Amino acid sequence: MKKYLIKFLTGFMSITFFIFAGTSSMVIADTATTTITIFHTNDLHGHLIDEYNSAGTLTTIGMDYVAAIRNSVPDSLLVDAGDSTQGVPFANISKGKDVIKLTNAARYDVGVLGNHEFDFGLNAALTNVKNANYPILSANTIYNKLPFLKDIKGIGITENNGCNLIKMVNGIKVGFFGITTPETAYKTNPSYLKDSTSSVTFEDPITISQQEINKLKAEGAQVIVGIMHIGNEPTASPNSIDIANQLSGLNILIDAHSHTVENNVVNGTLIAQVGCYGEALGRIDVTVSDNGEVSSKETLINPADAQKTYTPDPAIKTLAEDLSNKQSTQFQKVIGHTSSVLWGGVVDDTSVARLVESNLGDLVADAMADNAREHIADTNVANLPVVALENGGGVRESIPAGDITFGHVSTVLPFGNLLSLKEVTPNILYQILENGVSKIGGQDLTTGVISGADGRFPQVSGMRFSYNPNGSPSNTSLTPAVTGNRIKQIVLLNSDGSDMQTLDRNDTSTKIVLATNDYENAGGDGYTMLSDIKNIGEGDALDVITANYIKKLTNQGNGTFSYPNSQNRICVDTDFIYPNYIAAITLTDKNGTIANKQVLYNLDNTSAAYGTTDENGILTITNLTSGAHTIYVYHNDNCNAAYVNDIIGKTAAASEMTAQSDEQKIAHHMMKKILALPFNITSSNVDTVNAALESFKNLTEAQKDLIANASLLISKKEIALSISAKKENSSTANPNVTVNNSFIFLLILINIITAICILIIYIKKNK
Structure with a gap:
């Protein structure tokens, strides 16, 4: 009996195990998934080499780190969404060739044309x-009625239809297509x-x-990725959100162009963008189930985490250094010196x-106007007034106070534009300025804050203008174009900045260069x-013209030289009255927040004072006149500059102080010495x-320009000179006579005795 019971139990357990195993197997079959990882970059604009802050923390993820991160995930893909080959001098000097060398080394799989690839x-x-040793796509870019990149094959690329491709990854067909912003x-x-x-x-x-999605579906693609240099700017039509909303069958939209961070799902499509300039690397993990369902998750890898977790690829690091060193000599050449930050x-x-x-x-526009005057000097338009206009989007970076190199200028003006x-x-x-604004x-009627940054905003020279941001705007994209009424006045300026002539909007005969x-x-x-x-x-080229103008200013x-934050060339003309405002500057250094510390600050290099940060490291400065200001802060052996401007709502700033x-x-030492001078100057402290x-x-002229409270020293000097002069006059009133007080007393005494004797004799004679 026991023997049969054991056989029964054994058989029952076997059957039960088989059933459960089969059930488990079926569940696994129903939920089996494959994961594909796609790393992505966008809008690098030449920032392909590691950059670090003063504390040694990575701030830009270079190609050596990108490659290391990508290689850490077997069979992963690496994608770029455009605007990599133009931007900083590293990209511009070789017209993008050195950028391609680094992306080749990082083993990109596919890319798309951005608008600046055409620069x-x-x-x-x-x-x-x-x-490139990887295909670059753009399905909507057309040349001679065909895709612009059709049959344009890179190194080792056997075919390129210019529009799309399919990659086989872990047994999954992943389809890619490229779109470039119109x-x-x-x-x-x-x-x-x-x-x-x-x-x-x-x-x-x-x-x-939609056409590309349909093609890829027909070719068996199980995951479809659109690499789109489009962006999510609300003013763009269409933007990436509009596109995702109107498409069917798109799993992932890797975005670019707006320099924003995106990580959202629209109409079942993951939209992902990592900002710009190598500030982050995107990682999309795509999960594909056996029943064809696709889900995606985006994760941002920031530079600090990349530095902690990964070891940069040594071969690519060496290549980047070699390429950079070959370019460095001409970009490191000092061409001038500024005492003010140029924003x-x-x-x-x-x-x-x-x-x-x-x-x-202002400086770039002034350089253009200055060069234009030289250009027309011997022509029949030599006597015409000259004005200049540079689109604000073309002024790409700031220049710190100190020595200016050609590299600085090339970074500010990276496009190679010609005058x-x-x-x-x-x-x-x-009409031109109407388009510019x-x-x-518009202007917030409560705060007066102006919003709506755009690359066409004009930076000008030889003229000033006022405008109402709430007026009707121009629209030159319409046919016929619509001209707005925001510009209230344009005034031509003399060479010294004074007003020359107010222009009439309806004047079609006066000539201006x-x-x-x-x-x-x-x-x-x-x-x-x-x-x-x-x-x-x-x-x-504008960078050459501007570099020459900087040399000229430095010599003069x-x-x-220094440039004021504003010369009132562009003014807002509304009923809003801007009051004085308060600025809050958060100060940090490599050790963290600078809390509860006394610091020396100067405003626009015109005045200096001491201030104290609060427990959060915030320096508060009150009673600032409306408009732009540069606040230079000094603490211990560190300093930095912060920009504030209430007109654009920028009344707070973060400033990391460096050596x-x-x-x-x-x-710093001289300003402290001046602040330590006595309030009241007397003969005892003249020295x-x-x-x-x-x-x-x-001091040199460059050093003197940094002494924000020099005017205070000059005023005290005048008082000291006055005191010294009075002292000298009193001690040298009659330098040829030496007087002895005892001798004077004796003379007076003799005169008194003589007078008494004469009086006695007179009395005796008259008795």
């Missing part, structure tokens, strides 16, 4: 595609999109995307030159009114003032 012309764009038609130099045969055009992203590009997430007058925008001259009338100039979103760049002249950024006006001259200033230069150390004055006199 060196059609031939350069095609050359970079041919030099804004490229005016967000690169329009003339760069043409050659003697034809020109590049851009078809509707939504229509072409442009993005400052604490605010695109300054795209929203308001900036001192670097172009045209003869315009006041009527045309009003047309994308301003306009210096601008070839991008705007070709109709870029909506300046379509310029495209049909004949050029009267062309000049050098005996070794340095002072030798000039800044001298300035202290004179000693400070002698120290100041021994």
